[in-house]
Amino acid sequence: MNKIDTVYASRVPLYPPRVTPPPKPLNLPQSFIKFLSNPLLAIPESVYHEPLVVLRGPPAIAWVTDPALVKIVLLDRCDDFPQDPLLRRVLGPLFGNGILTSEGRDWRWQHQTVAPLFRHGEILRYVPAMVAGAESAIKAWSAAPPGSTHAIDTDMVRATYHVISNTLLAGDGALIGETMEQGAADYVAGLSWSMAYAALNLPVWLPRPGRRRMHFWESRLRAAVTGLIHARRASPNDHDDLFTRLLGAVDPETSQTMSDAQLVDNLLTFLLAGHHTIAAALTWTLYLTSRAPEWEARMLEEIRQVVPSGPVTGEHIDKLVTVQQVLTESMRLFPPLPVMSRYAAEDVELAGEHIKAGTLIGLPIYVIHRHRKLWDNPDRFDPSRFAQGRDVGYSRYQFMPFGVGPRICIGAAFALIEATAMLATLIRAARFESPPGQEPIPVSRVVLLPKGGMPMRVTMRHGARH
Numbered sequence: 001m002n003k004i005d006t007v008y009a010s011r012v013p014l015y016p017p018r019v020t021p022p023p024k025p026l027n028l029p030q031s032f033i034k035f036l037s038n039p040l041l042a043i044p045e046s047v048y049h050e051p052l053v054v055l056r057g058p059p060a061i062a063w064v065t066d067p068a069l070v071k072i073v074l075l076d077r078c079d080d081f082p083q084d085p086l087l088r089r090v091l092g093p094l095f096g097n098g099i100l101t102s103e104g105r106d107w108r109w110q111h112q113t114v115a116p117l118f119r120h121g122e123i124l125r126y127v128p129a130m131v132a133g134a135e136s137a138i139k140a141w142s143a144a145p146p147g148s149t150h151a152i153d154t155d156m157v158r159a160t161y162h163v164i165s166n167t168l169l170a171g172d173g174a175l176i177g178e179t180m181e182q183g184a185a186d187y188v189a190g191l192s193w194s195m196a197y198a199a200l201n202l203p204v205w206l207p208r209p210g211r212r213r214m215h216f217w218e219s220r221l222r223a224a225v226t227g228l229i230h231a232r233r234a235s236p237n238d239h240d241d242l243f244t245r246l247l248g249a250v251d252p253e254t255s256q257t258m259s260d261a262q263l264v265d266n267l268l269t270f271l272l273a274g275h276h277t278i279a280a281a282l283t284w285t286l287y288l289t290s291r292a293p294e295w296e297a298r299m300l301e302e303i304r305q306v307v308p309s310g311p312v313t314g315e316h317i318d319k320l321v322t323v324q325q326v327l328t329e330s331m332r333l334f335p336p337l338p339v340m341s342r343y344a345a346e347d348v349e350l351a352g353e354h355i356k357a358g359t360l361i362g363l364p365i366y367v368i369h370r371h372r373k374l375w376d377n378p379d380r381f382d383p384s385r386f387a388q389g390r391d392v393g394y395s396r397y398q399f400m401p402f403g404v405g406p407r408i409c410i411g412a413a414f415a416l417i418e419a420t421a422m423l424a425t426l427i428r429a430a431r432f433e434s435p436p437g438q439e440p441i442p443v444s445r446v447v448l449l450p451k452g453g454m455p456m457r458v459t460m461r462h463g464a465r466h
């Protein structure tokens with residue numbers, strides 16, 4: 001028996017770390033503290049096994065987890081449950097009136113204009129840039145002494161920024177790479193306070209830590225992207241990047257193109273939403289891979305079969321079935337965006353419960369993905385639940401890392417293709433080991449991050465291309 005066979009034979013069920021929910025709903029001060037430290041800890045235990053939990057508050061929140069109710073909120077009656085104004089309050093100063101933070105007509109035309117650029121077939125052309133992102137990390141690890149420990153979470157943020165910068169802006173994004181990295185880190189630190197204030201409906205003017213830094217970064221990041229737009233307008237080129245296509249995009253109804261302000265809003269949205277999320281997905285997947293050698297071996301076998309030599313290309317993506325299965329299970333347990341929200345525009349009835357106008361509607365993807373009534377052995381890492389032919393049983397309102405309904409993530413195809421191409425490239429090149437006994441707890445910082453980071457030992461595989 002070789003090493004891989006031994007591993008296949010010893011299938012130890014893997015239960016990766018999870019948050020421990022409070023047994024009962026929290027009061028206002030407790031909720032505030034949890035919102036600051038880890039909003040997932042403010043979601044009571046009952047939400048994990050009930051279809052709907054309405055907390056009269058304060059804070060008034062209705063947690064919706066049942067797939068039929070999720071469908072009502074996000075699709076059938078989505079006009080009665082609009083985007084939570086708190087999202088605009090918190091993110092509006094940074095993302096302006098872009099596709100993520102706008103509503104109604106403003107949103108519709110931007111969505112219609114941009115959606116065709118993000119279709120699966122269009123995105124496949126960017127696979128070489130995605131592989132190059134993974135190779136940038138591999139190159140850095142290869143230069144370090146063999147078996148060194150690296151901050152995988154940070155490395156994945158850099159590698160995925162490399163990708164978004166090259167696909168969106170043909171590399172121009174590198175010019176503002178440092179500003180983006182530092183700005184995003186500082187911004188997210190202040191964001192916890194803004195989110196906690198907003199969730200508990202505290203007044204905007206109330207002083208809070210990090211507010212000035214956030215203002216500073218709002219103008220700095222917007223100025224950096226404005227600079228890129230001006231530079232591109234001053235010397236146009238024929239780069240085949242998303243930005244060029246965004247410049248030429250026309251609203252099919254009105255023939256309108258995007259103003260500079262809308263370009264800044266959307267470029268910044270894509271630059272930020274388009275890399276931290278994928279970085280989180282890759283970070284958690286590499287961690288899970290290190291704890292489940294059986295799946296590492298299966299992926300490696302598949303990658304070597306599908307891509308015997310040369311880099312991963314667009315043609316390989318759909319054939320990397322096991323790699324996608326592992327990614328899917330990883331995004332079930334650790335959804336990069338763990339909580340979505342809406343609000344009740346008017347008094348409504350939901351599953352026989354009266355919900356007052358203004359109530360926050362929480363759609364906790366993290367909890368839906370681990371709901372006791374929806375999943376068999378919900379906390380267990382088991383990619384075979386998504387084996388071809390078996391996944392037909394899961395409703396799209398039950399497994400929903402990209403949301404659902406008209407506001408489903410516009411970058412979903414981009415993200416899946418990128419994560420597949422990068423994971424295959426990374427796994428083929430190196431082995432990742434997480435220090436034993438260090439189990440990273442998931443913490444929601446808009447994106448789901450490992451508390452304390454994700455240090456891992458990286459060892460290059462013999463004969464791997466890098």
Ligand code: HEM
Binds near residue numbers: 277335400401411412
């Ligand atoms: C694994 C990676 C990703 C995950 C898990 C993810 C998740 C999500 C989710 C759950 C939503 C819905 C939010 C809501 O309805 O409230 C969303 C929306 C959005 N995402 Fe993603 N996302 C990912 C990658 C990307 C990428 C790569 C881009 C762009 C390049 C992107 C851009 C957007 C935008 C613009 C929206 C707003 C869409 C709208 O409101 O019409 N995302 N994302």
